[in-house]
Amino acid sequence: MKQGFMLVFDGSNGAGKTTVIKGVEKYLTLKGFDVLLTREPGGTPIGEKIREVILDPSTPEMCYMTELMLFGAGRAQHVQEKIIPALAQGKIVISDRFDAATFSFQHFARGIDLETIIKINDLALAGFTPDMNIILDLDPNEGLKRVISRGEGLDRLEDEKSDFLVKARNGYLKQAEQSPEKFEIIDAAQSKEAVLSDVINIIDSLLES
Numbered sequence: 001m002k003q004g005f006m007l008v009f010d011g012s013n014g015a016g017k018t019t020v021i022k023g024v025e026k027y028l029t030l031k032g033f034d035v036l037l038t039r040e041p042g043g044t045p046i047g048e049k050i051r052e053v054i055l056d057p058s059t060p061e062m063c064y065m066t067e068l069m070l071f072g073a074g075r076a077q078h079v080q081e082k083i084i085p086a087l088a089q090g091k092i093v094i095s096d097r098f099d100a101a102t103f104s105f106q107h108f109a110r111g112i113d114l115e116t117i118i119k120i121n122d123l124a125l126a127g128f129t130p131d132m133n134i135i136l137d138l139d140p141n142e143g144l145k146r147v148i149s150r151g152e153g154l155d156r157l158e159d160e161k162s163d164f165l166v167k168a169r170n171g172y173l174k175q176a177e178q179s180p181e182k183f184e185i186i187d188a189a190q191s192k193e194a195v196l197s198d199v200i201n202i203i204d205s206l207l208e209s
């Protein structure tokens, strides 16, 4: 793994991203790496305000283009303010979701055309791209059960119909098929320990490369 590496954890709602990221942070920190955790939507003070707007369950009327551009706006800020400077300092940046989620949710699930998604994403990323996406793959109905059992209520995107969430899941699998060098798929139906162990195996091989 080169100095200044960006790893993204992504996948269905409730797949266990936040849980596994905590384990990965511990593992890498023990190995002596300087790790920066971040998330999307969010990651910066501006991004966190945008997150509140995006996920607010009291505004189901948000139109798809508004949603896409809000994600884009938050990402532009995230990349410029936080990610690029951290990578320049040699940190390992771990983001809880990033641009693959936009392709899955806004293109494959919402149906916004690919060209528009690419345009907004390119504006936000300005040439930047993360090094690896680790996708926690789980039946979204199982993910939803996990979210409900967490007991925090559902946000606007978690409250979407099952069909929408299945399309988003398949969107991650399609992206992984199209760009295997940028994606690793983990079976997130396994126990937390087994998921973390699979993820650490991937990270170990990235560290060796």
Ligand SMILES: Nc1ncnc2c1ncn2[C@@H]1O[C@H](COP(=O)(O)OP(=O)(O)OP(=O)(O)O)[C@@H](O)[C@H]1O
Pocket (backbone or CB within 6 Å): 012, 013, 014, 015, 016, 017, 018, 019, 020, 146, 147, 149, 150, 188, 189, 190, 191, 192, 193, 195
């Ligand atoms: N492999 C697992 N098996 C069973 N339960 C799990 C597993 N991983 C996480 N959980 C539990 O499922 C719930 C959701 O996990 P977590 O918050 O990590 O998912 P997430 O992908 O970050 O969700 P969100 O998409 O809402 O951010 C938590 O209560 C967590 O303890």
Ligand SMILES: [Mg+2]
Pocket (backbone or CB within 6 Å): 017, 018, 019, 096
């Ligand atoms: Mg989470």
